[in-house]
Amino acid sequence: MGAVILLVVVLGALYFSGRASEEADLAVDASRLNSRVLRLLSSAQDAETGQRGYLLTGDDRYLAPFSASAKAIPSEIAALTPHLLAIGVPQASLDHLKRLTEQKLSEMQRTVDLRAAGDPSGAIAIVRSNVGISLMDELRDQIDKIQDRGSENSSEHIAALKTSTTSLSAIIAVSAALLVALAAGAMKLIYDNHRQVEAARQQLADANESLEETVTSRTQGLQRANDELQAYAYIVSHDLRAPLVNIMGFTEELDRASQVFKDYLAKHGDGLATLEGSAAREAVETDIPEALGFIRSSMRRMDNLITQILVLARAGNRELHRDPIKLTELVDDTLATLRHRLDEAGIEVAVEGILPEVYSDRLALQQIMGNLLDNAIKYMDASRRGTIAIEGRRHGMFASVEISDNGRGIAKGDRERIFELFRRSGRQDMPGDGVGLAHVRALARRLGGDVTVRSELGQGTTFEVKIAADLARLKREDLK
Structure with a gap:
């Protein structure tokens, strides 16, 4: 029973840890995608700033930001399109965004060409027609809609991350409680250890309460800033050791109780030459040691995984030195x-x-x-x-x-x-x-x-x- 419980703990912890890591990566990717969409608007504004500067001064230096943005915007839209489609942005919205940028760049290019050809009044007339303002306002509205979908996508991944971490806390808490009950029942056959069991249960309850509070706090922090992901991983990994230490302690208690029972069988072996006695001897000498060995190896495996997660978390938070x-x-x-x-x-x-x-x-x-x-x-x-x-x-x-x-x-x-x-x-x-x-x-x-x-x-x-x-x-x- 102990082996099965611990196997469930390890598999459940690995599964939900993997889910949490995956959702965290997706949340970060969603945030980066939003930033790229916002930079697209910024590029359009840079192009417009360069255009206006050139129209007002005729200085070719203002054409540099205009030309760079005009060249970068179409390729950036093409690069963003598959990612935006993947998060549910309609193709029609992306086509509309592409048309708006093409129309806006075309309008600005016409004014630049007129100014370069010595017709500043013609260029100013196009600007005063408010076509450019209308296109830019429509472009902002379209990008705002796309960003709203991106924000929804980010929120979905953050919610999934919170669900995974909550499930991780729950499976550890339930499994640890079951293992405590198993250890307490075995020890009760040998001696009265009620006071120690109650103290250990209280410690476990405190540790689980602290873990749940920490996970909740760090999940809320993730919604405020992406760079808190590493600190969150550190806290979760660190606090996972609390129930693991309790499991290790109760494993030792179970081992000690098994030894007491083994000594008892050794002293009274002559009177236990029955089928039940043989089964009891086999359980004490073979089954229980094998189960305890599996429990210990699984605990070492889980402890090593937690240690590796802590190494990554510390590496991400450590201040770099030059x-x-x-x-x-x-x-x-x-x-x-x-x-x-x-x-x-x-x-x-x-x-x-x-x-x-x-x-x-x-x-x-x-x-x-x-x-x-x-x-x-x-x-x-x-x-x-x-x-x-x-x-x-x-x-x-x-x-x-x-x-x-x-x-x-x-x-x-x-x-x-x-x-x-x-x-x-x-x-x-x-x-x-x-x-x-x-x-x-x-x-x-x-x-x-x-x-x-x-x-x-x-x-x-x-x-x-x-x-x-x-x-x-x-x-x-x-x-x-």
Whole structure:
């Protein structure tokens, strides 16, 4: 019964955690989509500002923002169309938006052409006809309607996220209560432990109450700002340990009660040579230890998952530091920590040339390189001698490092999935929870870049880590 209960806890927690993560990502995507729609209106306003400036002054400098916006708006509408259709915006609304922008850009282009041809009065006449104002007002109304649908879509995902977290709290609370009752019933056969059980139940009730309040608070915070998602994940993961600790404690109590019963059977074994006695002995010596072993292994698995979620949450909240870093030395230090495993596996490592110097966060880069090199070692092909090649370069305001191996490779359909939380690819014959690469991508993006992968199944894999060469520039951009 204990094994079944804990299995339900683990499966339920993993399912609802996955749902919560998915809905959180969708809510963030919805917010970003709204921002892109709003920037579309801003581009139209920039074009109009450039047009008016050119009409008033005749200065060609005002044509730059007009020309840039006029060129960007059609391509941005084309890029937004599939995403807006996916959230339920009617095709007719998008066609209408496209016609309005085309008419508005055409109207502005006519005035610019007239002014350029030496006919400012003709251009001003078009402006005074109020056609442009009418088109811009209609364009604003259309974008407002599209944004209303986007806001509804975001609210739907936030509501689904709240439902998933509430369900997660409920399944943990109910399952923990059932396990408490099971432990209390077993111990009652041996001795009276009523006071301890009541105290433990009170602690569990307090922990569940605190967890529910925290989840509710963080869900409301998610509706106010997207950047609170990481703090929310940290709080939920941290408080999930409270019922897990209680489950672990009651498991130990059940183990101790089983030992007492086992000792009792050992002392009175001569009088228990019946079918019921044999069944009792088998339960104490075989069934219960096996069940407890499964419970403990499941608890360790769940604790490890919670720890990995906490690592991601802390990484997202940690303040980045700008340090001068020679990537060659950082990679050499990382390889030194892995030297024993490299030598044991007979893997040859080649650092090609001198890696660039950057101003970035040392700890984040150490974690990125450590994860990627650890994966390269872990997933080598045992049928051939392993090789790892590392090279880097500086390009503009960015620096990149490529780590290539001749290991197992990654199937085409898994090349993006491996960056998702708790997702792994290929044979599951190596330890891991599918968190490392998600952590690497999150860190790389915080450092102003990203991580991408190129791979051929059975031939090898190359991970490219791109970061801002100077973290100070990234921070300045964040403040704008």
